[in-house]
Amino acid sequence: MSRRPLNRRELRAEADAAAARGIPLGPKPARPRPESASLRPKPAAAARMKVVWAVCDVGGRTVATFDYARKADAEARVAELKAKGKGTHFLRSLKEPIGFGGTSSPD
Numbered sequence: 393m394s395r396r397p398l399n400r401r402e403l404r405a406e407a408d409a410a411a412a413r414g415i416p417l418g419p420k421p422a423r424p425r426p427e428s429a430s431l432r433p434k435p436a437a438a439a440r441m442k443v444v445w446a447v448c449d450v451g452g453r454t455v456a457t458f459d460y461a462r463k464a465d466a467e468a469r470v471a472e473l474k475a476k477g478k479g480t481h482f483l484r485s486l487k488e489p490i491g492f493g494g495t496s497s498p499d
Contacts, residue, residue: 441487447473450480457486 410417445466447456455473458466466483473481 440490442490443485443487446484446486447481448484454486455481457488460485 407417443460445458445460445463446454447458447466447469448454456466456469458469463483470481470483473479
């Protein structure tokens with residue numbers, strides 16, 4: 393069963409008459425949000441990181457670090473420490489903040 397079409401002119405006339413009498417029509421107007429609710433703090437920017445090669449001992453402690461482009465120097469340092477009998481050392485990549493001054497050169 394279909395609905396009867398609404399007469400838009402009659403509805404408009406009723407709405408105008410209600411508005412003239414001061415009767416509110418439709419949904420209530422939205423309240424404005426307080427300023428503190430609409431402004432959210434910006435998230436802190438993550439520190440920029442760089443990848444370095446770290447020469448580590450068996451316990452995982454870093455013995456020396458090298459820039460990523462100097463992998464051959466880092467591998468040479470591992471071989472040097474193994475040859476001296478200073479224990480087992482290995483090479484791994486680490487991420488550290490860019491401003492960090494931990495890069496060292498081989499002795």
